[in-house]
Amino acid sequence: xCGIVGIVGRDAVAGGVIEALRRxxxxxxxxxxxxxxxxxxxxxxxxxxxxxxxxxxxxEAPLAGAIGIGHTRWATHGRPNETNAHPHATAxxxxxxxxxxENFRELxxxxxTDGVRFETETDTEVVAQLVSRNMDRQMGPVDAVAAALxxxxxxxxxxxxxxxxxxxxIGARHGAPLAVGYGAxxxxxxxxxxxxxxxxxxxTYLDEGDWAILSRAGAEIRDASGAVVKxxxxxxxxxxxxxxxGEYRHYMAKEIHEQPEVVGRTLAHYVDMAAGRVMxxxxxxxxxxxxxxxxxxxxxxxxxxxxxxxxxxxxxARLPVEIDxxxxxxxxxxxxxxxxxxxxxxxxxxxxxxxxxxxxxxxQGQHTLSVVNVPTSTIARESSVxxxxxxxxxxxxxxxxxFSCQLTVLLCLAIAAGRARGTLDAAGxxxxxxxxxxxxxxxxxxxxxEGAIEILAREVAKARDVLYLGRGTSYPMxxxxxxxxxxxxxxxxxxxxxxxxxxxxxxLIDESVPVIVIAPHDxxxxxxxxxxQEVAARGGRIVLIGDAKGAAEHGLETLATFTMPAVDAMxxxxxxxxxxxxxxxxxxxxxxxxVDQPRNLAKSVTVE
Ligand code: F6R
Numbered sequence: 001x002c003g004i005v006g007i008v009g010r011d012a013v014a015g016g017v018i019e020a021l022r023r024x025x026x027x028x029x030x031x032x033x034x035x036x037x038x039x040x041x042x043x044x045x046x047x048x049x050x051x052x053x054x055x056x057x058x059x060e061a062p063l064a065g066a067i068g069i070g071h072t073r074w075a076t077h078g079r080p081n082e083t084n085a086h087p088h089a090t091a092x093x094x095x096x097x098x099x100x101x102e103n104f105r106e107l108x109x110x111x112x113t114d115g116v117r118f119e120t121e122t123d124t125e126v127v128a129q130l131v132s133r134n135m136d137r138q139m140g141p142v143d144a145v146a147a148a149l150x151x152x153x154x155x156x157x158x159x160x161x162x163x164x165x166x167x168x169x170i171g172a173r174h175g176a177p178l179a180v181g182y183g184a185x186x187x188x189x190x191x192x193x194x195x196x197x198x199x200x201x202x203x204t205y206l207d208e209g210d211w212a213i214l215s216r217a218g219a220e221i222r223d224a225s226g227a228v229v230k231x232x233x234x235x236x237x238x239x240x241x242x243x244x245x246g247e248y249r250h251y252m253a254k255e256i257h258e259q260p261e262v263v264g265r266t267l268a269h270y271v272d273m274a275a276g277r278v279m280x281x282x283x284x285x286x287x288x289x290x291x292x293x294x295x296x297x298x299x300x301x302x303x304x305x306x307x308x309x310x311x312x313x314x315x316x317a318r319l320p321v322e323i324d325x326x327x328x329x330x331x332x333x334x335x336x337x338x339x340x341x342x343x344x345x346x347x348x349x350x351x352x353x354x355x356x357x358x359x360x361x362x363x364q365g366q367h368t369l370s371v372v373n374v375p376t377s378t379i380a381r382e383s384s385v386x387x388x389x390x391x392x393x394x395x396x397x398x399x400x401x402x403f404s405c406q407l408t409v410l411l412c413l414a415i416a417a418g419r420a421r422g423t424l425d426a427a428g429x430x431x432x433x434x435x436x437x438x439x440x441x442x443x444x445x446x447x448x449x450e451g452a453i454e455i456l457a458r459e460v461a462k463a464r465d466v467l468y469l470g471r472g473t474s475y476p477m478x479x480x481x482x483x484x485x486x487x488x489x490x491x492x493x494x495x496x497x498x499x500x501x502x503x504x505x506x507x508l509i510d511e512s513v514p515v516i517v518i519a520p521h522d523x524x525x526x527x528x529x530x531x532x533q534e535v536a537a538r539g540g541r542i543v544l545i546g547d548a549k550g551a552a553e554h555g556l557e558t559l560a561t562f563t564m565p566a567v568d569a570m571x572x573x574x575x576x577x578x579x580x581x582x583x584x585x586x587x588x589x590x591x592x593x594x595v596d597q598p599r600n601l602a603k604s605v606t607v608e
Contacts, residue, residue, distance in 0.1 A: 002086070002098035002265075003029065003072040004178065006159040006169045006189030007199075008216050012036075014063040017070035020188075020195040021051055029072035030080035034058070035087040035094035036065025040164045042094050046085040067166055069159045069189075071096035076268040078121030088125045090132040092163055093141070097124040098191060099156030099176040100264050100273065102438050107151065121274050127158060142213060145170050146226055149211060155260035155440035159189050172211035175260040175444035177246070180204045180212050180219045182233065187214045193236045193244060201236045205247035208444065250589070251596045252396035252488070256581050257447060259404050263574060264440035266390045266405045270412040273437055276430035278415045285384055286367045288420035291341055293320040295366070297329040297357040298345035299605065301399040301483060302406060305371075306345050307476035308573045309410035316424055316432070316570070317417035326353035330360055338365035345410070346370065347394055347402035349377020351605050358382060371409050373402045387413065396596045398488050398584070403480065404443070404577045411436065411570065435568035439575060445565045446578035450586075453579060456543060456560045457586035463514050466491055467505060468580075469498040469535075470518040471528050473573045477518045477580065484584035488598045489591055498531040509540040514559065516543045516583070518576055521550040522569035529554045545579050 003024025007013040017034050032054045033046030043063055047053035051072070071086035078084040087094040101107070104123035107130060112118070116129045130151065134144035141162040155175025162168055171178050171189040181188035181196035181203050189212070190196040193203045206212060209224030210231065223229045236244065248254040272279045294313060296306040303325050310321040324332065326344070330353055336342065342361035346354045349372040358379055361368050370383035373391050380386045389405035415432055418424030424432075460466060466485060470478035479495035486493045496505050498517070509515065515535045519528040525546075532542055532554060541559040544551065548563045567575045588595045 002074050003191045003195065004096050004098050004157055004159045004189065005070040005191070005195055006096075006161070006171060006214065007068055007186065008167060008169045008214050009066045009186045010216070011066055012064045013066055013068040014058055016199065017068050018051065018055060018058070019198050020190060021070045021072050023195045023197065024072050024191055025051065030075055031073045031082065031085035032071060033073070033085045033087055034063065034068055034070040035089060035161060036063045036068035037161060037163070037166055038063065038065050040166065042089055042161070042163050044087055044089055044094065046082050046087075048081050048085060067161055067169060069094060069096045069161050069169065074265055074268050076100055076123070076264075076273050078274055084120050084122050086124060088120065088122060088128045090128050092132045092135050093128060094161050095124060095128045095131070096159045097127060097156060099261065100154045100267070100437060100440060101126060101152050101156060102154035102441050103152070123273070127152065131160065141165060141168060142170065145172070145211065149174070153441055155264055155444045157191065167215045169214040170211065171206070171214065173206040174209060175440060176264070177258070177261065178206045180206065180214065180221070182218060185216050187216060187219055189214060193246065197236075202233055203236050204231045204233050207231060208447070250396065250585075252398055252400060252585055255394055255396050255401045256578065256585060258392070259401050259578065260440040260444040260447070262391045262401050263404050263408050263443060266408045267436060267439070269388075269390055270409060271433055271436065273433070276433045278412045278419070278429070278433070280387075280416055282385055286339065286341055288317065288319065288417040289422070291319060292337070293322055293340065295336060295340065295342045295361065296321060296323040296345070297326045297342065298354055299326050299351050301403050301480060302345040302347060302354070304476045304480040304483070305403055305406035305410060306343070307479070308407055308473050309414060311473045312411055312414035312570065313417060316414045317421050318423045319417055319421065326351065326357040330356040336361055336364040336366050340366050342366045342368050344368065344370045344379060344383065345406055346377070346379050347373040347389075347399050349374040349379040351379075355379055355382070371406055373405070397598055397601045398484055398595070400577070400581045404574050407574045407577070408436070408439070411574070432568070432570060435571045438567070439571050442565045442567050442575045443578050446575050447582075449562050449579060450582055452560070452562065453582045454586040457583060457590050459559065460485075460491070460514055460583065460587045461489070461590045463491060463512065465508060466493040466514050466516065467508065468493060468495040468516045468518065469501065469528070469531060470495070471498045471524040472522060474518040474520065474528075474576070477573050477576055478516075480577070481516060481518065481580035481584070484581055485587060487601060488584055488588040488595045489593055490599070491587065498528045501531050501534060506534060506538065509535055509538045511539045511541060513540060514543055515540045516545065516580075518580065519544060519546045519550055520564065520567065520569060520572040520576065521547050521553070522572065525550055529556075532556055545576060
């Protein structure tokens, strides 16, 4: 995940920028760079690989400017070489960027038609050129950025400096975090407070859509409409850095909000965005084309990620899937064919049952592939292939960002399988990748429903039982929604396949039982509406998590309807994870529960 740093300082800032970048190394990166103003002129130093390479460049050709921006880059669009490293620059400005600009192809075409020539394969250069063109049209730097921001789609954070402007740094937050730090006669910009810890403990986290105009005297923060706004200044306890809660009350809230960023980072690892292809970082020791089935096993939330993946493998790659919870899989003594594939999914990589199932699969001569969040874990070490989720440390016991990253990796894997098995052609792959690239931006949009979800949570908090319903990939999402709610609020909740309702659970329905229906407008939407009708006919109170098209069609009265952005049906689970997590979180917070450490639960379940 890329890291951003900016300093409007009193003396040379290059050393400070490097120091801050070092604190962002934990996010992972493959190139780094810095830009400063040398007597008003933009100068850059960039290098592929680790920060030591950039430091060597700086030792050869030092920078003395008192204003600068720096960046560690996780390659998304274009290879991790020096040309593609940030900052990107034109004669007028330099920019650093974290995240994905979804509509970069469209903007690039527009700029090229206008005669702009591009030097790199990155989406970031589009931002540099867009703002530069605004400046060519006689706008000042602030107006040029203000005019460019609404044209950018996706989840991103940006930092700009401008030729000739020794006292101006602009930062913008849209789906990826960004903080402003205050020092004595110096002001800072950083991806997180950890980066700014060497300089200051006085931090303001920008809100979604905010952008900030920094000078040595401080920062003016504006919201998406351009209005000047006040955001709270916080004092950050330095010992809390590394796994701090940032601006959030709970780790779980922070981790829910981090999802656009960490899903983007995970995508960047597995997708060549410019080419529109999945790029698995490791060669696989088996051939998807020769597999007759794939076995999936995991526990809890990770198991539900596997259940979603079953639909993907079967539909995209026409590859049959057998899936079981690891506590059963390990003892079932299921016959597994030699050279077949077992896929295990685990956030911690230490879950005892999942590990035992992995060992059983190995004992049967299976290839093992693990999707894990902790790359040094036992499961990662013992698997023949590891596909890490790049969610970063997940502290809240209830899994959130690890889940959406698991889904992201699994969808990439299903796409790779489809390609290998000839069930997905290049155009189909590109279409899916285009949809996947949009996921971080759509998750950021889904997060904007938080206020309304919080209000509904007060109603849900009164319930003794809650039902979750869904069809297709929304069925495992219903299971996940119910698990999330019960584990942190202790309200009894069950997830069902919507079509199963009339085979028993319908007996539970009365006006005291909220029924949360997860239903994007996909191929099975109409079927789900029939099930909603059955609920409504029995006085059940429906909460629909769907989209505008579905909301306009179903014609039923609901207790609440949350309209998620329109999203490709395959990618929907990644986006719909957000509202179900928010509902569980706010219900538990309203009830005064310990959301980060719910009773009886452990983050890493190393006993069976
Ligand atoms: C639920 C949750 C658990 C875990 C399960 C597996 O929110 O976090 O259900 O998903 O204990 O843990 P890992 O993924 O570490 O194997």
